[in-house]
Amino acid sequence: MRKIKSGVPGLDEILDGGLNEFSTTTVIGCAGAGKTTFALQFIKKGLETGTEGIFITLDENKEQIIKEAVAMGWGEILDFLDEEKLVFIDATGKEFTNFIKKELPDFVATWRGVGARIAIDPLTPVIWATKDLYEQRELLSFLMKETRKIGTVLCTLEEHGPAGNLTGAETVLPMYLADCVIHLRYRPLEVKPYRTLKVIKYRSSRHSENAHHYRFLKNIGLVVIHSTGETFPGGKLPEPMRVEILRELGTLPKEKHGKLVKLLDSLTMKDIEGIELNILIERLREYFE
Numbered sequence: 254m255r256k257i258k259s260g261v262p263g264l265d266e267i268l269d270g271g272l273n274e275f276s277t278t279t280v281i282g283c284a285g286a287g288k289t290t291f292a293l294q295f296i297k298k299g300l301e302t303g304t305e306g307i308f309i310t311l312d313e314n315k316e317q318i319i320k321e322a323v324a325m326g327w328g329e330i331l332d333f334l335d336e337e338k339l340v341f342i343d344a345t346g347k348e349f350t351n352f353i354k355k356e357l358p359d360f361v362a363t364w365r366g367v368g369a370r371i372a373i374d375p376l377t378p379v380i381w382a383t384k385d386l387y388e389q390r391e392l393l394s395f396l397m398k399e400t401r402k403i404g405t406v407l408c409t410l411e412e413h414g415p416a417g418n419l420t421g422a423e424t425v426l427p428m429y430l431a432d433c434v435i436h437l438r439y440r441p442l443e444v445k446p447y448r449t450l451k452v453i454k455y456r457s458s459r460h461s462e463n464a465h466h467y468r469f470l471k472n473i474g475l476v477v478i479h480s481t482g483e484t485f486p487g488g489k490l491p492e493p494m495r496v497e498i499l500r501e502l503g504t505l506p507k508e509k510h511g512k513l514v515k516l517l518d519s520l521t522m523k524d525i526e527g528i529e530l531n532i533l534i535e536r537l538r539e540y541f542e
């Protein structure tokens with residue numbers, strides 16, 4: 254799978270290189286956490302590298318979002334709109350079932366580009382408009398599948414209730430359906446740092462498991478401040494460690510030995526962080542024997 258840049262400086266390192274192309278990411282956060290800003294940065298990064306952008310707004314109207322983009326220092330958004338490289342779908346006030354089941358598939362079917370970036374900001378009105386849980390799941394799943402046909406999708410989701418509680422029905426569903434979930438935790442009434450970002454899940458990729466301080470930077474948007482120490486070094490395990498593992502598992506049949514060597518080549522110190530060597534050897538023995 255190819256990784257693409259998220260558009261948020263400091264975040265790609267945490268995501269082991271960026272977002273998977275043609276996947277769906279959900280960004281969760283309370284009011285003012287930076288969801289719309291994130292969505293704009295995601296779209297902006299794509300446009301700057303020649304990828305078309307589609308912004309589906311379900312809450313604020315198009316003009317308002319454009320105004321915010323210009324205020325955050327992205328005046329060029331107007332050029333991209335003129336050149337029709339960026340398309341806005343203003344679904345505010347629409348009947349969402351009809352919009353998702355009819356208008357959207359029509360749009361997708363006539364889209365000629367390949368590999369666009371699609372932002373949906375925010376998903377919450379769709380969830381609230383559908384009372385039945387089964388119908389909610391069906392609709393959200395359809396929305397994600399349909400949009401993913403034409404590119405990489407980033408949805409935002411409002412976080413309500415106590416900060417950091419991601420167990421409510423309206424949060425859980427989009428978390429299950431998405432490939433990657435990023436939580437923007439904003440606690441304006443508590444102690445510093447007020448804003449931390451954490452990757453909750455990321456299918457088919459490694460990711461940092463720490464909370465990272467992020468901030469708004471003038472004319473840039475969201476920036477992850479502390480992502481250091483979370484790099485994933487590509488280097489192999491140290492030679493003495495490889496030698497010891499291979500010696501301990503020296504009785505494996507030839508074919509399995511080859512697989513073990515391949516596995517050891519792919520592992521980095523980051524992957525086995527916190528696992529004692531003798532435990533690692535025992536688990537490998539159990540796996541291969």
Ligand SMILES: Nc1ncnc2c1ncn2[C@@H]1O[C@H](COP(=O)(O)OP(=O)(O)OP(=O)(O)O)[C@@H](O)[C@H]1O
Pocket residue numbers: 282283284285286287288289290291324325411469470471472
């Ligand atoms: N140009 C800017 N300079 C500095 N900070 C900004 C700027 N624009 C936005 N912010 C910060 O971002 C916050 C709003 O960000 P954003 O609209 O992305 O959040 P949101 O999560 O989408 O909020 P909502 O749920 O209300 O839609 C503001 O409250 C402010 O703290």
Ligand SMILES: [Mg+2]
Pocket residue numbers: 288289290
């Ligand atoms: Mg917003």
